[in-house]
Amino acid sequence: MKKTVLLLTLLSAFNAYAKAPLPAKVTGLKMPESALQAKDGSIYISEIGEFGKDGDGQISKIDKKGTITVFATGMDDPKGLAMIGDKLYVADKNRVLEINKDGTWQVYGAQMAFPSTPVFLNDLVGDKVGNLYVSDSGTLKDGGQIYKIAKGGGTITILADSKNPDILAPNGLLMDGGNNLLEVDFESGILYRVNLATGATTKQADGFTGGDGLVRTKAGKIIISDWKNGKVYEMVKGHAKLIKEGYKASADIALMQDGKTLMVPDMKAGELDFITLK
Numbered sequence: 630m631k632k633t634v635l636l637l638t639l640l641s642a643f644n645a646y647a648k649a650p651l652p653a654k655v656t657g658l659k660m661p662e663s664a665l666q667a668k669d670g671s672i673y674i675s676e677i678g679e680f681g682k683d684g685d686g687q688i689s690k691i692d693k694k695g696t697i698t699v700f701a702t703g704m705d706d707p708k709g710l711a712m713i714g715d716k717l718y719v720a721d722k723n724r725v726l727e728i729n730k731d732g733t734w735q736v737y738g739a740q741m742a743f744p745s746t747p748v749f750l751n752d753l754v755g756d757k758v759g760n761l762y763v764s765d766s767g768t769l770k771d772g773g774q775i776y777k778i779a780k781g782g783g784t785i786t787i788l789a790d791s792k793n794p795d796i797l798a799p800n801g802l803l804m805d806g807g808n809n810l811l812e813v814d815f816e817s818g819i820l821y822r823v824n825l826a827t828g829a830t831t832k833q834a835d836g837f838t839g840g841d842g843l844v845r846t847k848a849g850k851i852i853i854s855d856w857k858n859g860k861v862y863e864m865v866k867g868h869a870k871l872i873k874e875g876y877k878a879s880a881d882i883a884l885m886q887d888g889k890t891l892m893v894p895d896m897k898a899g900e901l902d903f904i905t906l907k
């Protein structure tokens with residue numbers, strides 16, 4: 630399974646006392662969409678493979694020594710990642726998969742159990758009790774929705790859909806306390822707070838164009854990637870303040886366990902970049 634070994638200096642990034650150099654950029658990935666660092670330090674990366682081609686998607690894993698291996702295979706177009714307990718969950722086109730510790734996986738929340746047809750499942754976030762929220766970006770212009778999969782892969786309900794005019798192509802999701810989600814729309818570039826009880830949306834900020842990933846730092850800053858323009862922003866006073874640009878397609882960003890290193894999958898470049906947040 631080992632496809633290549635990269636001598637990443639990841640370990641140094643875990644040392645809070647050192648002036649650690651950033652981990653080296655990971656290259657040679659196949660359309661990476663999302664990354665996640667588990668509590669044990671391992672990094673998981675979803676790779677779409679060829680877009681729209683089924684069966685060629687995979688999850689790669691970088692261990693604490695910086696060795697990258699293929700962890701799970703046979704997916705369609707895997708995107709957002711979430712971890713609940715020791716299980717990894719991935720939004721895979723029109724289904725959600727639950728991946729076991731050994732890389733085997735099963736469909737979580739059968740497709741037939743969805744109350745409407747999932748089109749472009751994109752991001753995933755778990756709440757404290759184990760419910761999963763999943764964005765569906767629809768046509769990437771409209772028709773999107775946000776689903777809730779009850780804890781344990783139970784009932785799937787629609788939290789919000791296009792009956793709400795703010796819901797066009799929901800992409801990045803992030804918990805916002807126990808009663809709300811933050812959601813960025815890929816079409817409008819607007820960041821909303823979504824009430825988990827009612828699905829009602831409240832605009833928080835705009836200017837994120839092809840909004841993709843959402844991260845909250847330990848200091849409470851909200852960081853947002855813009856896939857269409859290859860930029861990463863911080864939300865400041867309701868608007869987008871540029872942090873970094875020059876990516877080909879900055880997809881679903883994630884924070885490392887150190888609380889300050891941002892992982893940026895550059896989908897079209899096939900890379901995972903690391904930047905230090907101030």
Ligand SMILES: [Ca+2]
Nearest residue numbers: 677679682705
């Ligand atoms: Ca694919």
Ligand SMILES: [Ca+2]
Nearest residue numbers: 751752841881
């Ligand atoms: Ca995404």
